[in-house]
Amino acid sequence: xxxxxxxxxxxxxxxxxxxxxxxxxxxxxxxxxxxxxxxxxxxxxxxxxxxxxxxxxxxxxxxxxxxxxxxxxxxxxxxxxxxxxxxxxxxxxxxxxxxxxxxxxxxxxxxxxxxxxxxxxxxxxxxxxxxxxxxxxxxxxxxxxxxxxxxxxxxxxxxxxxxxxxxxxxxxxxxxxxxxxxxxxxxxxxxxxxxxxxxxxxx
Numbered sequence: 001x002x003x004x005x006x007x008x009x010x011x012x013x014x015x016x017x018x019x020x021x022x023x024x025x026x027x028x029x030x031x032x033x034x035x036x037x038x039x040x041x042x043x044x045x046x047x048x049x050x051x052x053x054x055x056x057x058x059x060x061x062x063x064x065x066x067x068x069x070x071x072x073x074x075x076x077x078x079x080x081x082x083x084x085x086x087x088x089x090x091x092x093x094x095x096x097x098x099x100x101x102x103x104x105x106x107x108x109x110x111x112x113x114x115x116x117x118x119x120x121x122x123x124x125x126x127x128x129x130x131x132x133x134x135x136x137x138x139x140x141x142x143x144x145x146x147x148x149x150x151x152x153x154x155x156x157x158x159x160x161x162x163x164x165x166x167x168x169x170x171x172x173x174x175x176x177x178x179x180x181x182x183x184x185x186x187x188x189x190x191x192x193x194x195x196x197x198x199x200x201x202x203x
Contacts, residue, residue: 002058004143005132005188006039010046013057018048026051032061036133065133065143069098071108073151074197075121077172082194083153084182085115085161086169091182093190095146104147112151116170117160124150128196130189148193150200 002013010020017023022044024031035049051057072095075083084091096111098104105123112121127148134142161167173182175198183191 001054002061002131003189003192004061005130006036007133008188009039009044010188011035011039012046012048013054013061014048014050015052015054017050020046020048022047024049026057029060029063032057032064036064062143065141068142068144069104070095070144070146071098071104071111071149072096072146073108073112073121073123073149074127074194075112075116075118075151075153077153077157079172079174081172081174082178082197083112083116083118083159084171084173084178085167086171087165087167089185091186091190093148093193095148105149108147108149108151115162115165115167117158117162118153118155119158120153120155122152122154124152126150127200128193130193132187132189146189148197150197 004011004013012018012020022038024035024047026049031049035047038044039047049057072093074093083094085094086092094112094115096115098107102110109121109123113119127150130146130148132144134144136142159170161170178194
């Protein structure tokens with residue numbers, strides 16, 4: 001199953017119907033174009049494209065976009081708090097585009113250190129990949145795939161925002177603060193990956 005966010009609206013690609021607001025059975029490439037058009041141009045907030053061969057559907061879907069890969073992390077401290085950044089007035093997790101020749105893991109650590117000023121972040125394991133779509137100024141459609149990792153930090157807190165990247169704040173947040181302060185002012189895919197992370201912790 002793939003969850004993609006289009007202007008904060010959810011597109012779910014699955015094998016079987018998931019009973020969302022709108023459902024389309026996959027017939028051809030046109031089904032995917034139609035799904036995007038509905039999410040971009042109507043009031044529908046969630047849409048499910050379903051079909052037996054989900055990997056084939058996803059390959060067709062990727063053809064609609066230029067793909068950008070990014071990596072980031074959910075960094076925990078010994079108090080169990082998570083590290084967030086504030087950019088353009090919204091809470092976010094530290095992440096960024098992968099550079100040529102980098103592994104996902106290398107990219108995630110580099111981006112966290114650059115955006116938050118922390119050093120010696122310890123990578124634990126891969127969590128999941130989130131997907132969102134945006135349009136460049138030249139009209140090109142981008143599918144951004146962000147690979148997320150669980151990380152620990154147990155050193156001296158040298159955190160400071162990377163101002164030149166539009167980051168105005170770096171802050172550790174506990175569970176209550178995440179639900180009360182972060183979730184009302186963040187993106188759907190950030191909520192998704194934080195919940196994935198919490199669910200992993202409960203297992």
